[in-house]
Structure formats: C-alpha cells, structure tokens
Amino acid sequence: MTAVAKDNIPLAIGAILATSLALALGDAIIKQISTGFPLWQIFVLRSVIALPVLAGLATLRGDARRLCPAAILWTGLRSLMLVAMWVAFYASLPHIPLSVAAAVFYTLPLFITLFAAALLSERVGALGWVAVATGFTGVLLILKPSGSDFDVYALLPLASAVLYALAMILTRSKCRDEHPLALSFSLNVTFVIAGAAAMALTAIVPPDPSAVAADPFLLGPWTAMAPREWMVMALLATATLIGSIGTAIAYQSGPASMVSTYDFAYLAFVALWGLMFFGEIPDAMSALGIAFIAAGGILSVRRA
Secondary structure (H helix, E strand, C coil), X not given: CCHHHHCCHHHHHXXXXXXXXXXXXXXXXXXXHXXXXXXXXXXXXXXXXXXXXXXXXXXXXXCHHHHCCCCHHHHHHHHHHHHHHHHHHHHHCCCCCHHHHHHHHCCHHHHHHHHHHHHCCCCCHHHHHHHHHHHHHHHHHHHCCCCCCCCHHHHHHHHHXXXXXXXXXXXXXXXXXXXXXXXXXXXXXXXXXXXXXHHHHHHHCCCCHHHHHHCHHHHCCCCCCCHHHHHHHHHHHHXXXXXXXXXXXXXXXXXXXXXXXXXXXXXXXXXXXXXXXXXXXXXXXXXXXXXXXXXHHHHHHHHC
16 A cells, blocks of 8 residues: 555644644643643653553553554654653743744744655655745744844754654654554653653752752752642643644654644644733744744645
C-alpha cells in the first residue's frame, strides 16, 4: 500500500485541532503554576497519572502489546526529542508572555517545511519559500535582536520548534506504522525518567540558593501537594494524553507539511487562554511579528 493511499486527511486535521486546544490549555496552566512547582515534578506526576490510562486503553482494545513499539530506537529518539522540546519551551514560560512563546514556537511549520524538503524530498516551491521568509521575519520582529529589549528566553521556544519539527519528521518517516498508544506510552515513560533524573540530581548536588531563587521552576525542590494540586496534575495529564496521542495520529495520517499548517490553531487558543488567565496583550512590535508568523502559516496552507 502506498503512503498516499494510507493518508486520512480529515482524521489528521481533526486530531491536530483537538491536540492544539488541549496543549494550549495545558501550557497556560503550567505557566500559571510555574512559580509553585518545579518542572520536573510536573513531568513525573503528569505522566505517572497518564501511564495507567494508556495501559488501560491498550488492555480494553485487547492487545497490551500495542504499548511496545516495533522500532524501539527510533521511537526512543523521538521521545527524547519531544522531552527536550518541552523542557526548552516550558523553561521560557516564567520569563516571557505565553502568546510570544507560542508565536515563536509556531515557526515549527516553517522548520517542518525545510526539513521535509531536505530529509523527505517533499517539494517546497516558490510559495513555500515565501512562507518561510515571512514567518522568520515575524520571529525577528518578536525577538528584536538588535534592540535593548532583546530577551534571550525567547530563543528557547525557537529551539523547541526545531526539536518538534525533527520529531514530527521522524514520526512521518520512521514511526509511521507505530501505534499511537505506543508512541504516547514511550513519550510519557521518557518524561518520568527525565523528571526523576533531574530531581535526583538536584537532591544529590543541591544548587546554590540564589540560583534556586532566580529560577525555581527549573531548580526548585519537590513540593507537597493538596487535593487541588492533584486535580491540576490530573488535568495536565489529560491534556498530555490528548496531545501525545493526537499528534501521533495527525502526523501518521497526513503529510507533515500539510498537518503542521493546522497546528497554527494553537496560536488562537493560546491568545484566548493568555488573555483569560494572565490578561496578556502583546506590544505593537510583537503583535506585528505574530501577524507575520500567522501569514507565513496561511501561505503554507495555500501551498499545501
């Protein structure tokens, strides 16, 4: 069966829209609690809640073996890329507005376009290159690299976009036949391992108190939780389940360069949550940059 025959475009679009909604809400919640919980604790607890749900889904489908990927090395590499991607993105949230972080991160369709052309031999065309140039103009407007208000933390979402794009190219090329439950299970296991390792490291080699005070989200100790905090973790686990399964389904069911354009719905959802949760309104230059990035995405949609 050919790759084209296996595509299911409506399923891919529906999955990526549901994923964008869930992940945008999860990111807004993480930004809101970033002053009270270390990132690594969130990684561990969120995925510890999600893993039994994934195991239960596989059992209900009558085949727990679905949780074991066939291409273990490629699936493991994909999971490591995604964990590194979320570390970079979440590390930026205490320092920059959610809408700015999201806009810089959502240059990812432009990176996917570039990587799909270089690694998968997908044709880009003139309109595709115009979309890339337009999107990166928006990034420059947001980052303001020559201005005194340049924020180095805004580079973290850019790094996360590169990692995400590479992971999605890997999903399309090497992990396409893996079951979405297996990809999600592997990702959440990697979250637990990474979070536990980071917490163990900070316990064995305690960071300087001044460093902890400067960045408690990355260096803070494990925090005791009340029932309300456990409910928040359960909500984050639900968001990551939808996100990890939905992303796998979307990029397995449609061309990477096409699916990634519908990922731009995340920007609209983030703008909504940013306004509701934090009252965030970007400045004029950032708003113009966001508009350029969105225009690049629209051009990518037309190209696809």
